[in-house]
Amino acid sequence: MTRAPQKRRLVTRARLLEAAQNLIAEKGHDALRVEDVVAKAGVAKGTFFSHFEDKDRLLSEIIGADMHASLEKMAAQQPATIQKMADAHQPYFDVIAQNRTTVDVTVRYSGAAAIEDLGPITMAFGRHLDVVADWMENMPAGQLRTDLDTAFLAEGIQAFAVQAIALNFCALHSSVEISDRFRAYLEAWLAPSR
Amino acid sequence: MTRAPQKRRLVTRARLLEAAQNLIAEKGHDALRVEDVVAKAGVAKGTFFSHFEDKDRLLSEIIGADMHASLEKMAAQQPATIQKMADAHQPYFDVIAQNRTTVDVTVRYSGAAAIEDLGPITMAFGRHLDVVADWMENMPAGQLRTDLDTAFLAEGIQAFAVQAIALNFCALHSSVEISDRFRAYLEAWLAPSR
Amino acid sequence: MTRAPQKRRLVTRARLLEAAQNLIAEKGHDALRVEDVVAKAGVAKGTFFSHFEDKDRLLSEIIGADMHASLEKMAAQQPATIQKMADAHQPYFDVIAQNRTTVDVTVRYSGAAAIEDLGPITMAFGRHLDVVADWMENMPAGQLRTDLDTAFLAEGIQAFAVQAIALNFCALHSSVEISDRFRAYLEAWLAPSR
Amino acid sequence: MTRAPQKRRLVTRARLLEAAQNLIAEKGHDALRVEDVVAKAGVAKGTFFSHFEDKDRLLSEIIGADMHASLEKMAAQQPATIQKMADAHQPYFDVIAQNRTTVDVTVRYSGAAAIEDLGPITMAFGRHLDVVADWMENMPAGQLRTDLDTAFLAEGIQAFAVQAIALNFCALHSSVEISDRFRAYLEAWLAPSR
DNA sequence: TATGAATGAGCGTTCATTCAT
C-alpha cells in the first residue's frame, strides 16, 4: 500500500521543477542539464532520479503542463467559425513552437516515441483532439462538412497543426507564418462545400 | 576558390557510404558506429570527419538517398485514383517507418531542424511535394477537388503522411495500419464532393 | 559549499596516481596513456577526468610529488660548504633531468606557464627556494658572501640549477656534466671574496 | 651539386614566412596552424613541408630572427656599467617575453631541446653569450669582478636572463618587473667587491 | 530518502606529417 508522499518530498519535487523551469527560461530546453537542475535546486543528483524516471520525463512533464495550460485556455472558448478555430490555436502554437526542442519533442511524441505509458505530452495530444472535436460539435450548423465525424476531423486538424509548425521551421517554406498556413489548411479541410 | 574534388576523394567518400550502408543493413541504423564504418571502409577516422560533418550527417545522407530512391519509384507511376495514390506511397513509408531511428531522423528533418543548408532529407520532402503534385496534375478529370491548387493539396498529403507514420508509433492509435489510416485521410482531403 | 571529499573518492584518486606511477616506472613519462591509466586503476575514463583536469595535470602532480620528495631529502641535510650544497642537489637533478618530458614539464612550469592556481611544480620551486635559503642561514660563518640576503641568493641558485639542466640538454655545451657546471656556478655566485 | 634555388622557390618561401608572421601578429604563436599558413600564403600543404622541415623549424626561424635582430641592436651598443648592461637587454626581453610560447620555446631551446643541428634559436643564444662577453671585454676597468673569465660570466648572465623572464610568468613572483629583477641579479653577479 | 562518486561507450577533434599523383 503506497502511502501518501511526505511533505518534504513534495517540496523537493517542486524545487526541482522550479529549478528546471528557470533554467529552461534562461537557456532553452536543449541546454537543460540534470547537473544544473540539481545544483540550482540544492539537492543531490540521485535525488533527481528518485523523483523523475529520467530527464525526458521531467522535460515532457514541463512541456506537457504547458501544453495543457494552453489547451485549457482553448477549451474555455467556443469559436463560431473555422477561421476562429484556427486563430484560437495561438496559445497552443506559442507553447509548441517555442524552440527546436519543443517542436522535436512534440512532433516525436505526436506518435513516434516508443512510449508504453501515456506521458503528459501524449495526453495533451489526446486532449487536443477532444477540445477541437468538442468545438466542432457545438458549432453553428452549416459551418462544417458533415460527411465525416468530428473525431476524424480532429485528427486532421492535429496533422495540419503539426505540419504548420514543422514547415515553419523548415528552410523550404520559411516565408509564411504558422497561423496563416494553418488557417488555410483548416478552411480546406473543414469547409462544407466546394 | 574551391576546385572540383579529385577522383580519389570521391572514391573514398563512396567507400564510406557503402560501408555504412552495409553496416546498417546488418545491424540497423542505431547500431551504426563511426569506428565500425571507418574500419569497414579501410580509412582513418580523421578521413571520416573530413567527409561528413558528423555521424548524423552521414545518416541523413543515407536516409535521404533512400527516400529519394523510393520517391523515384513513386514518380515512375501515375496513380489514377486517390486510393491508388495512397497505396503508391508504400515504398516511401517502408523507408521512413523502417525503425525508430529513421522515423526520428525523418520527422526531425521534416522541418523541425534548424538547418541552414538544405540537407538531403529536406530535399526529399521537397521532392515528395513535387511528385504528388505532379500526380494530381495528370489525374483523370473528376477525381480530385478543384477548388485548390495541387501544390497546396500536396502539402496536405505530406501532413497526413507524417501524421500516419507518427500515429503508427503512438500508443493512442496503434491498432490501425499506416496505409489504412493514410487512405482514409487522403480520401477526405482530396475527394471532390461531400 | 564544497564539503570534504568522501573516503571513496580519495581512494580512487590514490589508485589513479599509483597506476600512473607504475606505468611511468615501466615505460617512461611520455609513453603514459590515459587509457592505460584507467585500465590499470580499474576505473572508468570519466572518473579520470573528474579527478584530473587533463593528463598534463596528472603528470605535473606526479612530477611535483617527486620533486617534493627529493627536496625533503635535501631539507634533511645541512651542507657545510658551497660545494656540498651543489652536490646535495643531486636527488633534485635526478628527478628533473630524468628525461625530456620531465625537463620540459618542469622548465615550463618553472614559471613559463600561464597558471592561475599554483600547481604542484610551482609549489616545488617555491620549496626549493626555502630549502636552500635555510641551508644558507645555518651555514658556518665565512662560507658565504654576506652582502645579499639568503632569499635573493636562493633565486640565483635556482637560476643556475635551471641553466645547468637546460644546458645539459643543449648541443652547445653537452660535454660537461650537470653537477660540475652547477658547482662552478654556485662557487662563483656564493663565495665571499674575490 | 646543389644548384641555387630558383626564384619562384624563394618567392614561395618568403610568402610562407610572411603569412606566418602576420598570423602570429594576429593571434599569437601558439595559435599558429600550418593549415592557416598555407591558406594565407595560397599554396598547398605539401609545399610547406618542402620548404620547412617541420612547423617547429618555421617557428624557431621566426623567433630566432627576432632574437637576432634584438641582439644586433644590443651589439651596436657598449654599456659602460653593469646597470646599463642590464638595461640594454630590453629589446631582447621584449622578444622573448612576448607570450607564453616564446618563453617556452626559448627556455626550452636554451638547452632542453633534443636538437642535433644548431637551430636559429640556439645560435641566438650563442650570439647572446658573445655579445655580453664582448661588452665585458670592453668595459672600463674596475666595473667587473676579475676572478672569472668573461665567457663564464656571460653564461651566468644568460641564466639570470632566463630566470628573470621565467619568474615573471610565475604566480609566485609576479609582482616585480623583469628588468628590475634582472638588474639586481647582474649587480650581484658581476660587481667586483663585496 | 537523500547522497554523490562512479560509470562508460562512443563521439568529435586535433593537426603535423606523409605520399602518390
Add this chain to the structure above:
DNA sequence: TATGAATGAACGCTCATTCAT
C-alpha cells in the same frame, strides 16, 4: 616542384544514469 587527400593515435569530453552508503 607543387598538390591536397589521407593518416592516426590519443585526447578530451559528454552526461544521463546507477548504486553503495
